[in-house]
Amino acid sequence: MKITLKVWRQANKDAKGSMKTYRLDDVSEDMSFLEMLDMLNEDLTTKGGEPVAFDSDCREGICGMCGVVIKGSAHGRYESPIATTTCQLHMRYFADGAVIEVEPWRAGAFPVVKDLVVDRSAFDRIIQAGGFISANTGSAPEAHSTPAPKHLADRAFDNACCIGCGACVAACPNGSGMLFTAAKITHLANLPQGQPERHSRVKAMVAAHDGVGFGGCQNVGECAAVCPKKVPLESIAQLNRDLFASLFKSV
Amino acid sequence: MSVQQKAVRSTVVKKAIMALTGLVLVGFLLMHMFGNLKVFAGPAEYNHYALWLKQDLLYPILPHGWFIWLFRIFLILCVVLHLYCALRLTQASLRGRGTPYVRRKRKEQTFSVRWLRWFGLLLIALISFHILMFTTGTFTPGFEYQFEDPYSMYVGAFQVWWVFAAYGVFMLLVCFHLRHGFWSAFTTLGANVGPSSRLTLNLLAYFFAALLFVGFLLPATAVFLGWVI
Numbered sequence: 181m182k183i184t185l186k187v188w189r190q191a192n193k194d195a196k197g198s199m200k201t202y203r204l205d206d207v208s209e210d211m212s213f214l215e216m217l218d219m220l221n222e223d224l225t226t227k228g229g230e231p232v233a234f235d236s237d238c239r240e241g242i243c244g245m246c247g248v249v250i251k252g253s254a255h256g257r258y259e260s261p262i263a264t265t266t267c268q269l270h271m272r273y274f275a276d277g278a279v280i281e282v283e284p285w286r287a288g289a290f291p292v293v294k295d296l297v298v299d300r301s302a303f304d305r306i307i308q309a310g311g312f313i314s315a316n317t318g319s320a321p322e323a324h325s326t327p328a329p330k331h332l333a334d335r336a337f338d339n340a341c342c343i344g345c346g347a348c349v350a351a352c353p354n355g356s357g358m359l360f361t362a363a364k365i366t367h368l369a370n371l372p373q374g375q376p377e378r379h380s381r382v383k384a385m386v387a388a389h390d391g392v393g394f395g396g397c398q399n400v401g402e403c404a405a406v407c408p409k410k411v412p413l414e415s416i417a418q419l420n421r422d423l424f425a426s427l428f429k430s431v
Numbered sequence: 432m433s434v435q436q437k438a439v440r441s442t443v444v445k446k447a448i449m450a451l452t453g454l455v456l457v458g459f460l461l462m463h464m465f466g467n468l469k470v471f472a473g474p475a476e477y478n479h480y481a482l483w484l485k486q487d488l489l490y491p492i493l494p495h496g497w498f499i500w501l502f503r504i505f506l507i508l509c510v511v512l513h514l515y516c517a518l519r520l521t522q523a524s525l526r527g528r529g530t531p532y533v534r535r536k537r538k539e540q541t542f543s544v545r546w547l548r549w550f551g552l553l554l555i556a557l558i559s560f561h562i563l564m565f566t567t568g569t570f571t572p573g574f575e576y577q578f579e580d581p582y583s584m585y586v587g588a589f590q591v592w593w594v595f596a597a598y599g600v601f602m603l604l605v606c607f608h609l610r611h612g613f614w615s616a617f618t619t620l621g622a623n624v625g626p627s628s629r630l631t632l633n634l635l636a637y638f639f640a641a642l643l644f645v646g647f648l649l650p651a652t653a654v655f656l657g658w659v660i
């Protein structure tokens with residue numbers, strides 16, 4: 181198939197970027213979106229041009245490294261019939277002759293490093309603030325020693341699925357990282373291991389979220405709609421409930 | 432600043448303040464709508480109710496005429512808090528949003544949330560206008576300011592076509608603002624616990640928005656068409 185790409189090119193963090201147009205002629209519909217970008221880069225490199233910088237790692241939809249806005253939706257979510265990451269989006273969902281805009285995640289807290297690569301360390305700041313449980317190292321405890329109710333374990337798992345790709349922020353009209361933060365909060369708050377730090381965690385993570393420059397949530401729902409792991413919007417309500425309760429606790 | 436202090440000042444708490452003050456204002460609108468519907472009961476009923484509200488409500492716990500001022504102060508406080516949090520959150524959003532996209536597709540955003548902030552600002556202007564007309568009597572198209580006879584002010588004003596038209600627009604903005612606001616308030620307060628509560632809250636939001644629109648426009652339309660004089 182033939183496609184026309186309009187790709188955001190930006191030399192570095194401080195440079196002014198713009199959309200550049202490229203044409204590709206023999207794209208196979210079995211290619212993933214990233215393989216198609218690889219093809220473009222091969223083409224650019226042989227012609228002596230600068231390849232397009234983009235992030236990727238596992239290319240299996242499980243690491244959260246990849247992510248660009250395709251035709252106006254994060255991970256090209258609105259081109260695909262199923263929830264997907266950019267690496268698992270396939271060219272068969274695009275029409276022959278399609279014009280495809282490719283842009284980086286855009287958010288105040290995710291500055292562009294180069295072309296389609298953004299700096300997502302703002303997410304790391306949120307995790308560092310409390311997205312973990314404190315445990316003494318040593319041999320792993322026996323799994324059955326802390327039983328977890330099935331429905332809570334399921335809810336925790338649905339949220340633990342978050343791969344931290346940042347699509348929620350990219351899709352949010354407020355540039356809010358609330359779905360990401362809520363996924364981590366909901367994951368840990370529904371498991372016995374998460375209880376001791378439950379109150380201090382939510383306060384610290386929300387404070388970090390606001391501190392690194394994410395916007396506030398307006399309950400729009402764009403985040404959950406593009407999430408490749410289908411983290412539900414309800415998680416944000418759980419974060420809110422936990423935060424309100426935590427404000428009355430001294431920890 | 433300690434973590435506790437940061438959490439208290441967080442966007443989530445500002446949203447909760449907006450939710451609570453917003454719901455107070457929705458409650459006020461419902462009460463106001465109920466009062467307006469008394470136009471259908473005739474001038475005596477309507478005026479009696481209006482004067483009771485302004486002079487005798489909560490008497491003798493409070494002296495005559497005190498309730499209305501305490502209530503006004505409370506409402507103004509709610510509006511100010513709502514506005515202050517909205518401004519701070521908008522500031523955070525502008526910063527959070529960063530450079531705009533060249534192309535962006537929106538799937539979930541409703542009309543009411545996209546215009547939420549603008550409609551909110553417009554509402555302040557329209558509410559001020561409303562107060563200048565019926566409360567202070569500074570601006571009186573179609574009627575004369577009479578404290579003792581609010582019925583005649585209501586009827587006089589809505590016989591003027593542009594007052595009626597402007598009122599229709601005003602109420603439409605209120606209802607759009609409330610459509611997102613209602614669902615968002617309950618979600619912010621933690622009531623969105625699953626897909627079915629999401630549906631319920633959204634349906635309730637549509638219901639209250641529609642109820643207020645119909646409830647406010649029914650008596651105004653009746654006056655405009657000359658059914659009530």
Ligand code: FES
Nearest residue numbers: 237239244246267
């Ligand atoms: S590259 Fe790992 S999720 Fe796409």
